[in-house]
Amino acid sequence: MLFNSIDFAIFLPIVFLLYWFVANKNLKLQNFLIVVASYVFYGWWDWRFLSLILFSTLVDYTIGRKLLNEENQTKRKILLWTSLFVNLGFLAFFKYYNFFLDNFVEAFSFFGHPINTQGLNIILPVGISFYTFQTLSYTIDVYRKKLEPTKDFIAFTAFVSFFPQLVAGPIERATNLLPQFYKKRTFEYNKAVDGLRQILWGLFKKIVIADNAAQLANEIFNNSADYSGSTLVLGALFFTFQIYGDFSGYSDIAIGTSRLFGFNLMQNFNFPYFSRDIAEFWRRWHISLSTWFRDYLYIPLGGSRGGTWMKVRNTFIIFAVSGFWHGANWTFIVWGVLNALYFMPLLLLGKNRINTDTVAEGKYLPSIREFFQMGITFGLTVLGWVFFRADSIGHALSYLSTIFSKSLISIPHFPQMRLALTTIILIGFFIIVEWIGRNKQFAIQDLSTIKNNYLRYGFYLCIIIMIMSLGNFNENSFIYFQF
Amino acid sequence: MKIHLSISNFNMKKFIIKTTVFAIVILTLLMSVNYWGDAAKIFHSGYERNIANIIYTGKNATNISNYDERILQKELINKIKSNPDILILGSSRTMLINSSYFENKKVINNSVSGASIEDFIAIYQMYKTKNILPKKIILGIDPWLFNKNNGQTRWSSLKKEYYNFSNKRPDKDVGNNKTQQLFSFSYFQSSLRSLPAIILGKSNPIPSSEIYNETNTKIIDGSLAYSEKYRNVSIENVDNGAKRYIAGGIYSIENFDQISPKIFNEFDDLCKEIQANGIELSFFLAPYHPIVYAKIKEDYKIVLKGENKIIKYANQNNIRIFGSFNPVKIEIDNFGFYDGMHSKEKTIQKILKVRTHNNVYKSLGNW
Numbered sequence: 001m002l003f004n005s006i007d008f009a010i011f012l013p014i015v016f017l018l019y020w021f022v023a024n025k026n027l028k029l030q031n032f033l034i035v036v037a038s039y040v041f042y043g044w045w046d047w048r049f050l051s052l053i054l055f056s057t058l059v060d061y062t063i064g065r066k067l068l069n070e071e072n073q074t075k076r077k078i079l080l081w082t083s084l085f086v087n088l089g090f091l092a093f094f095k096y097y098n099f100f101l102d103n104f105v106e107a108f109s110f111f112g113h114p115i116n117t118q119g120l121n122i123i124l125p126v127g128i129s130f131y132t133f134q135t136l137s138y139t140i141d142v143y144r145k146k147l148e149p150t151k152d153f154i155a156f157t158a159f160v161s162f163f164p165q166l167v168a169g170p171i172e173r174a175t176n177l178l179p180q181f182y183k184k185r186t187f188e189y190n191k192a193v194d195g196l197r198q199i200l201w202g203l204f205k206k207i208v209i210a211d212n213a214a215q216l217a218n219e220i221f222n223n224s225a226d227y228s229g230s231t232l233v234l235g236a237l238f239f240t241f242q243i244y245g246d247f248s249g250y251s252d253i254a255i256g257t258s259r260l261f262g263f264n265l266m267q268n269f270n271f272p273y274f275s276r277d278i279a280e281f282w283r284r285w286h287i288s289l290s291t292w293f294r295d296y297l298y299i300p301l302g303g304s305r306g307g308t309w310m311k312v313r314n315t316f317i318i319f320a321v322s323g324f325w326h327g328a329n330w331t332f333i334v335w336g337v338l339n340a341l342y343f344m345p346l347l348l349l350g351k352n353r354i355n356t357d358t359v360a361e362g363k364y365l366p367s368i369r370e371f372f373q374m375g376i377t378f379g380l381t382v383l384g385w386v387f388f389r390a391d392s393i394g395h396a397l398s399y400l401s402t403i404f405s406k407s408l409i410s411i412p413h414f415p416q417m418r419l420a421l422t423t424i425i426l427i428g429f430f431i432i433v434e435w436i437g438r439n440k441q442f443a444i445q446d447l448s449t450i451k452n453n454y455l456r457y458g459f460y461l462c463i464i465i466m467i468m469s470l471g472n473f474n475e476n477s478f479i480y481f482q483f
Numbered sequence: 484m485k486i487h488l489s490i491s492n493f494n495m496k497k498f499i500i501k502t503t504v505f506a507i508v509i510l511t512l513l514m515s516v517n518y519w520g521d522a523a524k525i526f527h528s529g530y531e532r533n534i535a536n537i538i539y540t541g542k543n544a545t546n547i548s549n550y551d552e553r554i555l556q557k558e559l560i561n562k563i564k565s566n567p568d569i570l571i572l573g574s575s576r577t578m579l580i581n582s583s584y585f586e587n588k589k590v591i592n593n594s595v596s597g598a599s600i601e602d603f604i605a606i607y608q609m610y611k612t613k614n615i616l617p618k619k620i621i622l623g624i625d626p627w628l629f630n631k632n633n634g635q636t637r638w639s640s641l642k643k644e645y646y647n648f649s650n651k652r653p654d655k656d657v658g659n660n661k662t663q664q665l666f667s668f669s670y671f672q673s674s675l676r677s678l679p680a681i682i683l684g685k686s687n688p689i690p691s692s693e694i695y696n697e698t699n700t701k702i703i704d705g706s707l708a709y710s711e712k713y714r715n716v717s718i719e720n721v722d723n724g725a726k727r728y729i730a731g732g733i734y735s736i737e738n739f740d741q742i743s744p745k746i747f748n749e750f751d752d753l754c755k756e757i758q759a760n761g762i763e764l765s766f767f768l769a770p771y772h773p774i775v776y777a778k779i780k781e782d783y784k785i786v787l788k789g790e791n792k793i794i795k796y797a798n799q800n801n802i803r804i805f806g807s808f809n810p811v812k813i814e815i816d817n818f819g820f821y822d823g824m825h826s827k828e829k830t831i832q833k834i835l836k837v838r839t840h841n842n843v844y845k846s847l848g849n850w
Contacts, residue, residue, distance in 0.1 A: 006666075020495060187494060187495050187498075188494070189494035189495075189497060189498055192498055193498070196502070218730060219727065219730060222730050223726055223730070226726070414723075416727075457505075460505075461508075464509055465512075468509075468512075468513065468668055468671055468672075469671070469672055469675055470672075471668065473667075473668040473669045473672070
């Protein structure tokens with residue numbers, strides 16, 4: 001079920017009313033309702049893959065219970081590896097099997113030993129990368145004795161399958177989300193209103209910004225050979241806003257929906273395009289994934305301990321793995337490595353933690369220095385997105401070579417210029433609102449402080465009318481579902 | 484505890500009342516614009532009748548847009564009093580075939596956009612019921628005709644006529660289009676654009692003696708003449724349009740995995756019924772733009788299979804075929820198109836073997 005669908009618009013109020021009016025007396029009933037709602041939500045897409053989630057849930061619940069009473073270190077390790085093997089095994093099979101097979105075949109052919117194999121026609125279960133990482137966080141934290149394993153199977157099932165963030169995150173830590181299932185939720189007006197506000201902003205980002213930008217980015221990327229460098233720059237910019245609007249929009253809707261049910265999820269995007277360097281960008285982009293890799297991969301690899309070489313190696317590993325997590329294609333790996341290269345000078349000069357506050361805090365505009373820092377960081381990010389969006393490395397390279405050709409100095413031109421102009425104006429409005437709200441959890445969170453009801457409701461109405469009149473209602477799927 | 488609960492209940496009540504009021508305001512706005520703007524004229528049925536009345540008085544109807552083409556066919560057929568010589572049934576790809584191509588013949592073009600087998604059957608049924616069957620029928624066949632996943636539901640405006648053909652009861656799953664559109668956000672956007680013209684009273688069809696006008700014109704024989712802007716499209720924009728057309732999935736054939744046996748049987752029944760009534764039947768296969776056909780050849784091989792099946796069927800049943808989906812086969816280049824799928828008049832004339840003499844079309848097609 002998509003957040004931007006009529007199905008969800010009907011589903012959400014029904015679950016909300018059942019949750020607060022039927023199941024509100026009993027914690028177990030509330031959790032059970034969440035499980036049922038989550039399985040309906042996921043099964044709406046393809047019920048067959050519910051068995052996969054259920055199996056992961058059973059495995060990790062059982063392993064968690066066994067880890068509780070097991071003091072033998074070797075046996076504990078075997079239990080941990082079992083969980084890793086099962087969860088990452090599913091992920092590897094469904095997501096990476098054909099990729100590895102194709103690359104083996106190509107490698108053998110390259111060395112003069114062609115082999116004949118056929119790939120499998122595998123459907124990638126929606127959100128498998130997200131819930132796999134979420135359940136793994138539980139087992140690893142229990143193994144590390146950072147978290148008491150749960151006895152409550154329903155609460156654990158609800159934690160694994162919690163529908164607002166099941167298919168595209170934020171990837172929650174068991175230490176944050178699971179304990180919330182142990183306490184009975186009571187309705188909080190301000191929290192619920194804040195949730196609705198965040199849902200509204202998420203829908204604006206997705207339906208107005210991302211889906212309109214997507215039409216233009218698709219047109220330009222799919223026919224990149226026909227266009228000038230300046231048009232390709234425009235295409236890359238549209239994709240830059242598409243991916244941000246799409247993914248952060250999803251996160252906003254997920255966090256907002258959770259708040260309606262009394263849950264707090266972690267912030268996943270913290271205005272990343274206002275970053276002054278790449279390190280800051282990565283502290284603000286897909287925070288739940290970056291911190292997951294930091295805690296469960298970078299630190300176990302040794303982190304920044306052990307000298308420069310170790311830091312460099314570990315940084316490249318997590319960026320490459322993070323790229324590969326996004327998809328079974330070399331383009332994602334190159335995108336990850338490219339970001340590691342961007343990051344490297346800051347790491348080696350020890351300047352990767354200088355921009356930790358909000359840019360131009362308390363000011364209307366950034367300083368000239370900050371403006372240039374943001375511009376350069378944004379430009380580097382846009383170039384990186386070309387690899388992310390391109391069909392192949394060759395496509396990305398030819399795209400970039402056209403950008404850096406003489407045709408860069410020309411007026412952009414392509415068939416959908418009218419839509420492009422409308423979208424540019426909308427993106428302009430979007431940037432202004434995001435800039436004003438950049439020190440909040442989401443851009444329009446501060447609207448609650450406007451005491452004048454007419455002004456506040458007028459703004460909500462404006463956003464809703466913009467969504468209704470300028471949005472793209474083709475029920476476009478979210479990009480991150482495929483990851 | 485009691486106080487806490489009552490505060491919680493009070494807050495919940497406040498939340499529900501506020502969100503409900505807000506939802507009602509939004510829904511009212513949505514429904515009002517959809518109803519009054521009514522981009523496709525599905526809530527205001529007089530529009531199609533207005534067009535039909537203009538045509539009945541012997542004028543062409545211009546300034547027409549977004550109406551239910553199926554309802555218009557019903558209105559037009561209701562006004563026909565004698566048997567036509569030639570009837571054209573097809574989609575927007577055959578809509579430009581007009582009576583001037585057929586000398587001294589009474590021609591009626593009943594093509595409707597995105598035509599499916601149900602449309603063919605329903606329109607044929609209307610002629611049959613009125614006992615005004617034609618002498619010849621040209622069926623415009625599109626690749627999506629045999630695709631059960633073609634996504635075409637517009638025929639439901641003629642569901643009564645369709646089910647009358649085989650004396651079947653209507654399926655329950657034929658959706659209520661009006662209710663869907665009343666709550667549709669996409670429809671809201673189109674209706675919002677129509678609203679100013681409706682408020683200013685500029686949305687009604689206008690009678691015209693000319694065939695070619697600034698806006699689309701429905702000609703007295705039921706065929707269509709494109710707007711000035713569309714007629715004068717540059718070759719660059721035609722090619723770009725073709726590229727855009729294939730950028731996503733191709734219209735109505737994106738989920739075409741097999742030639743539906745059910746639809747083919749219905750098609751066969753219709754053809755047999757037509758021939759059994761002594762009507763001469765021909766198929767018209769409108770070509771695709773070369774860029775689009777290249778994509779079809781590459782990614783939609785089922786379309787090629789479909790064309791072969793149609794050719795075989797026509798040969799077996801003594802049915803004449805004009806044209807091909809393949810533009811190369813009939814020697815048409817990109818100058819022969821308005822966009823990725825719509826042929827220019829000169830392309831249609833070439834396919835139907837029409838020649839011009841002193842600006843009067845002379846058919847070589849032995850009509």
